[in-house]
Amino acid sequence: MNCKLILHDLRCGLLRKKYLLIPIFFFIPMMAARAYCRSGFHEGFAADFLLCSFRGLLPVLGGDLFGTTVSTTEWMSVVGGCLFLNLDYCLYDLKTSGHQLMIRSGKRVGWYFSKCLWNVCSCLLYFLIMVLMGLLFSAMCGASWNSLHAGEVTSLLYFGVSPIETLKTWEQLTIGLLFPFLTVLSLSLLEMTLCLFVRPVYSFLAVISLMAVSVQIASPLVIGNGAMGIRNAIFWFDPLYRWQTFLSCLTLIGASLLAGTVRIKRMDVLGLKE
Numbered sequence: 001m002n003c004k005l006i007l008h009d010l011r012c013g014l015l016r017k018k019y020l021l022i023p024i025f026f027f028i029p030m031m032a033a034r035a036y037c038r039s040g041f042h043e044g045f046a047a048d049f050l051l052c053s054f055r056g057l058l059p060v061l062g063g064d065l066f067g068t069t070v071s072t073t074e075w076m077s078v079v080g081g082c083l084f085l086n087l088d089y090c091l092y093d094l095k096t097s098g099h100q101l102m103i104r105s106g107k108r109v110g111w112y113f114s115k116c117l118w119n120v121c122s123c124l125l126y127f128l129i130m131v132l133m134g135l136l137f138s139a140m141c142g143a144s145w146n147s148l149h150a151g152e153v154t155s156l157l158y159f160g161v162s163p164i165e166t167l168k169t170w171e172q173l174t175i176g177l178l179f180p181f182l183t184v185l186s187l188s189l190l191e192m193t194l195c196l197f198v199r200p201v202y203s204f205l206a207v208i209s210l211m212a213v214s215v216q217i218a219s220p221l222v223i224g225n226g227a228m229g230i231r232n233a234i235f236w237f238d239p240l241y242r243w244q245t246f247l248s249c250l251t252l253i254g255a256s257l258l259a260g261t262v263r264i265k266r267m268d269v270l271g272l273k274e
Contacts, residue, residue, distance in 0.1 A: 005111065008097075009118040013089045014125060022129045025081030028074050029053045030137045036153045037141040047169075048153040049134035051176035053078055055157055056228020059218035072215055079184055079227050080208060082126045086188045087204050090115045091195045112264045116257060119192055123185045127177070164233045175232040182249040183226035187211070189253055190223075193260040196267065220244035223252055 033052040057071045093115070154172075158164055164172060187207050194203035214224025218231055225231050226245040235241035 005107075005114045006117060009093070009114050010121060012093070013118040014122060016085075016089075018085050019125070019129075021085070022081065022126060023133055025078055026053050026130050026133050029055065029078065030133055033153055033157060034137055034141050036156055037138075045153070046135060046138040047172065048157070049138045050131060051154050051164075051172060051229055052157050053130055053134070054176060054180035054227050054229050056225075056230050057215060059231055059234065075215075075228065076208070076211060079180075079187070079211060079224075082123060082184050083188055083191055083204060083207055085126065086119055086122050086192060087195070087200050089118070090192045091200055094196075108264045108267075109261055112260055113257075115192065116189065116260070119188055120185060123181065123188055126184070127181055158230050158233055164229075167233075167236065171236065175236060176229040179232050179245055179249075180227040180229065182246070183223060186223060186249045186252040186256070189256040189260075193256040193263070196260060196263045220248055223248055 029052045030049060033049045037048070054075070055071075056075045154164055164175070167175070187210070191203050191207045194206060197203075198206075210222075211224045214222045214228075218225060220226060220235075220241050221244060226249060232245070
């Protein structure tokens with residue numbers, strides 16, 4: 001990779017109008033936390049707004065069909081929003097300036113890893129905007145800033161299935177931010193790699209289908225569960241669950257990088273159409 005290529009991807013890949021959609025994806029979960037805070041019965045903290053976005057669903061579905069549908073739609077929108085933003089840039093660049101660069105310089109792997117770096121930065125930007133929105137909503141609701149520790153509001157948003165408010169701050173951030181970030185990043189890299197094999201719409205549908213499977217199967221081995229704070233909180237005290245979640249994400253990231261590298265080396269860039 002060279003600095004000019006990386007800067008090109010960061011400039012052209014991150015400064016896109018599509019990123020203006022990010023606040024829309026987080027609006028519903030933020031409003032849910034805001035509703036609890038404004039009810040006046042529960043004291044809110046800034047962390048409550050940061051942990052509500054990727055809360056996900058309970059492991060056992062059923063019962064309240066409407067509530068389950070709303071929670072599923074909310075979670076799919078938040079996770080799928082990042083996947084939607086990262087869907088088309090890699091293939092677009094490949095069919096425009098990318099194939100010319102690879103023909104002239106022969107740096108196919110460098111081009112691909114530059115796109116991977118852009119993907120990481122795009123996911124980081126997605127989460128950064130989510131954090132800024134959480135801080136903005138907490139300020140609007142007069143939530144307490146004297147602690148990053150989540151309070152009663154998060155416990156209610158997590159349906160009280162786990163005493164998340166009793167966990168340490170780093171544990172809460174791991175449950176509600178770190179694991180979701182690693183999961184979303186692994187899914188995004190998988191989606192980008194699949195775009196080198198099939199059309200972007202098929203790649204997007206494949207990853208969304210994988211997310212749908214994770215809604216039904218509460219296992220860290222099914223990628224998608226790591227982006228659900230509720231399930232992370234329930235199984236937090238099981239060390240095996242934590243390691244399986246972490247290693248599943250790393251395995252998918254590594255497999256995507258390997259498959260993408262092999263594919264880009266063998267791809268017929270001369271036959272690409274703009």
